[in-house]
Amino acid sequence: AQTVTQSQPEMSVQEAETVTLSCTYDTSESDYYLFWYKQPPSRQMILVIRQEAYKQQNATENRFSVNFQKAAKSFSLKISDSQLGDAAMYFCAYLFGGSQGNLIFGKGTKLSVKP
């Protein structure tokens, strides 16, 4: 069975600094997707970034980038130039790349941003 592990329950970063959130996963599949979702106090899950396993190039979205290490089954999120609005719960998630599937989430990392 696929699993997703986030080993950092809480992280803190100074405004304008860089922070990296860790995620590891376990799967025997070769075709899958990995995601980082942000959940602010409004509770809505907001997609931050997506990585397709077959792509070697790491995904980037403005200040957000990932370090995808397929062999090590590691998928970390780097947030550059942290802003107060980045404070939220961050969830790493896995999706099997078949014709249908459901997301498997980690337990989340609570990110605080200090002014």
Next chain:
Amino acid sequence: DAGVTQSPTHLIKTRGQHVTLRCSPISGHKSVSWYQQVLGQGPQFIFQYYEKEERGRGNFPDRFSARQFPNYSSELNVNALLLGDSALYLCASSFSAANEKLFFGSGTQLSVL
């Protein structure tokens, strides 16, 4: 364009009661999935419906059921509520059944007393 909408936003029930949660997907999306998020945990998959047919079911008891209507909106029903059913229930929609681009609603917070 409207995003995924869920109703109600908050709900308080007592043990043994029944509850119905509603979800309207993004226009054009044919797949609706339901997730349960207990406090302090990541969301857990409950159901997926695509084109009005059940496409997947998570590890939840038969007290949980769902359906999808011809307009692709969906209902999640929970019978014989238990205290442990208290959670945030999230609905997500996608254009395809593969769910490679899921969009979430803001959820329904259910409290069972």
